[in-house]
Amino acid sequence: MTPSVRKLDWDSNFFGFATAQASCSSGSPEEIRQIVSWCEENSIRCLYLLVDAAASSTVRAAELEGGHLADIRITLARPAEPGTAQPVEIRVATGEDVSALKRIAAVSHTDSRFYHDPGFPRELCDNLYETWIERSVTSDFAQIVFVAEVRSKAAGYISCHVDSRGARIGLLAVDKKARGQGIARGLVQHALSYFASHSCSQIEVVTQGRNLDAQRLYLKAGFIPKSVELWYHKWFGLEDRSS
Ligand SMILES: CC(C)(COP(=O)(O)OP(=O)(O)OC[C@H]1O[C@@H](n2cnc3c(N)ncnc32)[C@H](O)[C@@H]1OP(=O)(O)O)[C@@H](O)C(=O)NCCC(=O)NCCS
Known part of the structure; x- marks a missing residue:
């Protein structure tokens, strides 16, 4: 299975190191692990991972995999x-x-x-x-x-x-x-x-x-x-x- 992660060419060029983004919303701990493995295989330096705040097992998996909480993203409409x-x-x-x-x-x-x-x-x-x-x-x-x-x-x-x-x-x-x-x-x-x-x-x-x-x-x-x-x-x- 291909994890839902992609390299960000624009950001990588801009910052000078390889970045990737995964929108994993309420993915399983196994999916988070696959995303991290994909990043390791593809020499990514920084992964941006977006997770639903209510998906506690996904949040915990992101933290166990070494994610640093950078922002709480609030969408209003x-x-x-x-x-x-x-x-x-x-x-x-x-x-x-x-x-x-x-x-x-x-x-x-x-x-x-x-x-x-x-x-x-x-x-x-x-x-x-x-x-x-x-x-x-x-x-x-x-x-x-x-x-x-x-x-x-x-x-x-x-x-x-x-x-x-x-x-x-x-x-x-x-x-x-x-x-x-x-x-x-x-x-x-x-x-x-x-x-x-x-x-x-x-x-x-x-x-x-x-x-x-x-x-x-x-x-x-x-x-x-x-x-x-x-x-x-x-x-x-x-x-x-x-x-
Ligand atoms: C957020 C920002 C755009 C507000 O600009 P502003 O011109 O000072 O806001 P306004 O004077 O039009 O205030 C509008 C309302 O916002 C609220 N507000 C804005 N700044 C506030 C402050 N420092 N404290 C409390 N309320 C504030 C007020 O409730 C105000 O309500 P009112 O209409 O009853 O007076 C400005 O602080 C800014 O540029 N911040 C940095 C960039 C940023 O955060 N952009 C938004 C990114 S998503």
Whole structure:
């Protein structure tokens, strides 16, 4: 049987070591062992393993195989209905915004799992999110990115995806100096209107268990929790990179 694991070419090139991902939801301990063996046979350095938080035997197997808990992945969802207009200047992002958005991205996503695993160098984590927002604006990686402005300067962004996996919010961040003024609320409401005008029925967003600001924001915008999963990172090699 081929275990449900695949090498991640993009991540491997980006980080400079072989990474693989397995979505094993509620797999048996034997399946987890097969995934780990596959990684050993394929010279993987870091495995990302996504497990249903309620699947206790899978969670235990991930831990027994040496997985390090890197993140609690919370998916929230709500029906797509037009958002309520907010007093925030919002427009579509263009290539000219990229450097300003990258500056925000480089310091904003520190709740994500890569920052909580010392195996990933901090500068590469910053660069990951710079690259992610740049690709979202300049390629078809995201359908659209909206920018919020304060005094004609970019103060935040939200990326929207509509594809075969459904409609979802990708990246959202607000410049640290501009937080607490309703800018994220405005961006989320704007994104809701965008999704509603594109015949989407349900919108999803993923955030981290440690990201209380984002959870409060999305709950207040009418999103409700849909699933809770656990991201384990398992390192292979001479030393355990997670300690
Ligand atoms: C999360 C984030 C986008 C919020 O941006 P913001 O512009 O400060 O949020 P807003 O001012 O629009 O706040 C909207 C609501 O969120 C809640 N909220 C946001 N930040 C909060 C905080 N620090 N403490 C308590 N509540 C907070 C408030 O309840 C607020 O509710 P209100 O509408 O009743 O005022 C911002 O903190 C950020 O960029 N964080 C880093 C990136 C990130 O975590 N992105 C989300 C990834 S999934």
